[in-house]
Amino acid sequence: MSIGFESSSAIADxxxxxxxxxxxxxxxxxxxxxxxxxxxxxxTQSLESxxxxxxxxxxxxxxxxxxxxxxxxxxGEIWHLISPSKQPNQLISCYSSHRNMxxxxxxxxxxxxxxxxxxxxxxSDDAQxxxxxxxxxxxxxxxxxxxxxxxxxxxxxxxxxxxLILLMETKLVHLDLETKKPVAFISSEGLSKNxxxxxxxxxxxxxxxxxxxxxxxxxxxxIYSKDLRSSTTSSWSIxxxxxxxxxxxxxxxxxxxxxxxxxDDCEVKFWDIRNTSKPALKMLHHSHWLWSVRYNSFHDxxxxxxxxxxxxxxxxxxxxxxxxxxxxxxxxxDEEDTTIKNMLASKEKQSDGLILKFxxxxxxxxxxxWSPNDPWIFASLSYDGRFIINKVPESxxxxxxx
Numbered sequence: 001m002s003i004g005f006e007s008s009s010a011i012a013d014x015x016x017x018x019x020x021x022x023x024x025x026x027x028x029x030x031x032x033x034x035x036x037x038x039x040x041x042x043x044t045q046s047l048e049s050x051x052x053x054x055x056x057x058x059x060x061x062x063x064x065x066x067x068x069x070x071x072x073x074x075x076g077e078i079w080h081l082i083s084p085s086k087q088p089n090q091l092i093s094c095y096s097s098h099r100n101m102x103x104x105x106x107x108x109x110x111x112x113x114x115x116x117x118x119x120x121x122x123x124s125d126d127a128q129x130x131x132x133x134x135x136x137x138x139x140x141x142x143x144x145x146x147x148x149x150x151x152x153x154x155x156x157x158x159x160x161x162x163x164l165i166l167l168m169e170t171k172l173v174h175l176d177l178e179t180k181k182p183v184a185f186i187s188s189e190g191l192s193k194n195x196x197x198x199x200x201x202x203x204x205x206x207x208x209x210x211x212x213x214x215x216x217x218x219x220x221x222x223i224y225s226k227d228l229r230s231s232t233t234s235s236w237s238i239x240x241x242x243x244x245x246x247x248x249x250x251x252x253x254x255x256x257x258x259x260x261x262x263x264d265d266c267e268v269k270f271w272d273i274r275n276t277s278k279p280a281l282k283m284l285h286h287s288h289w290l291w292s293v294r295y296n297s298f299h300d301x302x303x304x305x306x307x308x309x310x311x312x313x314x315x316x317x318x319x320x321x322x323x324x325x326x327x328x329x330x331x332x333x334d335e336e337d338t339t340i341k342n343m344l345a346s347k348e349k350q351s352d353g354l355i356l357k358f359x360x361x362x363x364x365x366x367x368x369x370w371s372p373n374d375p376w377i378f379a380s381l382s383y384d385g386r387f388i389i390n391k392v393p394e395s396x397x398x399x400x401x402x
């Protein structure tokens with residue numbers, strides 16, 4: 001099924017909340033803490049390595065404002081950030097260093113956050129200080145015994161978070177975080193007749209399903225899966241998934257059979273890995289390269305995309321969602337509530353497509369992230385350092401809840 005340009009009927013219920021950084025930015029991640037408000041980390045990309053920072057931004061819903069803490073990341077420009085949910089006082093960054101005779105070298109580092117993250121930022125005196133992140137471990141190709149440069153993406157093992165995989169040029173390195181040592185180098189060779197030891201990888205993702213044994217690799221416009229228990233086996237593959245380069249992929253957190261991909265052809269595609277001969281659903285609502293696609297972990301009907309056209313799109317993919325619209329209320333109804341159940345059953349099905357286009361950015365939007373503890377809040381980040389909080393329209397929220 002293909003869905004092209006169309007006008008959205010939903011409107012934003014509240015103005016965006018905007019925060020500006022003084023440097024270019026590409027990296028954004030959410031910090032999970034069920035006992036605290038929504039938080040996001042943002043990393044800068046200043047060419048002056050010592051001038052880079054990480055901003056921890058906390059959304060205060062009571063007065064629709066942001067509290068912040070800023071940390072020095074003096075080792076280089078930041079490409080990717082990970083906030084471990086089981087170690088909320090830690091942060092992982094992929095960064096580029098220019099220290100060795102003007103030669104760029106990629107690293108991945110684990111940091112300790114120098115404030116108490118268990119309290120609200122506006123209640124912490126330490127949050128007001130510009131402190132250095134405290135280095136716990138730092139990896140580069142030499143320290144890992146690798147023969148090629150690290151990439152700019154890393155992934156924690158879902159749920160357990162005791163393992164880390166780092167992207168390299170033509171392979172991945174699998175690390176045990178307790179020992180800080182490589183477990184294995186994961187080659188892309190053998191996944192397909194079109195993949196050899198010189199095939200370059202651009203990104204990858206780690207499935208939250210299958211006990212953490214499946215990863216998804218991207219090379220140019222091709223997507224391949226890899227079973228970590230096998231040195232050669234490809235569980236499934238999507239050759240020429242897009243007509244141009246694939247920039248991002250995301251697993252549906254609530255359904256083991258669906259993934260989303262996006263790329264330079266301006267499309268977002270949804271795939272059923274049981275039959276990858278064609279996409280289960282595809283949408284075209286951007287006019288330039290797509291950089292990010294993100295499923296909502298609470299309601300996988302909702303998907304975010306962002307693009308170099310400066311827009312963030314909120315999409316509806318209800319036909320391939322794990323649960324139908326209105327299921328939360330329907331599940332709670334007693335058997336006697338037949339009138340309400342019949343009303344829900346006869347309710348017109350929500351169509352797939354664009355819910356709302358957010359046009360608050362003025363530059364390429366490289367990252368979007370959902371709040372990990374509030375299903376209706378999300379953040380986006382553009383290259384000019386503009387960080388924006390937006391919300392799912394109330395009309396869409398009511399449609400999902402019933």
